[in-house]
Amino acid sequence: MAKKKEKYEEGAVPFVPVHIMKEMAAAFIFLGILIPLAILYPFEEFEPANPFVTPEHIKPEWYFLAAYQILKIVPSKVLGLALQGIAILAIILLPFWDTNLERNPKKRPLFSIIAVGSILAYIALTIWGKYS
């Protein structure tokens, strides 16, 4: 055991058991939240599908609300779709256009502003989609 410890770099911890214990603790906390949530607040709605009756307020699930709201507020459907496509492409290609190697968010203010702005816009569109 003593020999093994010498091989560790300064400040580094072994994946097993140190980090894996943290992961497992997080896993139990997660299960401790998910299971009561599932039991107490189920997403249950058992009204049979009726192709001839359109419900009055039909909305997608929360993670699609922002995309849905963009299509609603942009006058042209093609433009709305194009905006979504560009946004997704920009996110996929993020490491190729944000090539500055500085990682601290405080030392890259322009990017931080863009990132926080985008996240707030996503949240705002989601809330707008929910209550419009």
Added chain:
Amino acid sequence: MELIKDINKKLLDWLDERYDARQWIRENLTDKLVHKHINWLYCFGGLSFLGFLLQIGTGIFLMMYYIPTPKDALASVQNIANNVPFGWLFQRLHSVGANVVNLLVMFHMLRVLYHGAYKKPREFQWVSGVFLLLITMAMSFTGYLLPWTQLSYWGATIGTEMPGATPIVGEWLVQLIRGSAQITGITLTRFYAIHVVVLPLTLIAFLGIHFLMIRKVGISGPM
């Protein structure tokens, strides 16, 4: 205790002779180092994976009772919720879990964004990660139709209308996704096949790449 130690040693000796077990454990687990600054924020990736495993587990269970036809879909889901032992729990875990997995993947993504962990040399970890989010969302979308309720039917109708605005190929895309002009039984079996086979296999492939790259490059260091 002595007995357990003895059995443990014998088992490891047996595995050592054949597969160099102790060396493998050292190289991949106990001598594998991660940075000391790694805190609770770094657990969201692992939690997303756990959530995915949970969805696979509960999903396989639901598949045993679910019937993918417009006539029987809702009745089979209600049967799971009302009659199958612990069916209510699995059905609820699966539907609530879907929302939670989406949230966890987003949190994981925000953590990586905040730490700038997508930068060189981890560009493709980010790219594969965004694809994992998109696949997760596609899983949620296809799974949402399966109970064949009023919400799922009209949710799928609106969702599949969206690509219709694409120039030239729009109509054809909608037809391809739905399999028919409206949402019908053909759409249901199509979404079912995509939900339980196509997307999970794609997701596992992307997860494999994602994990292998993390293993190779390591978790990002302090900022």
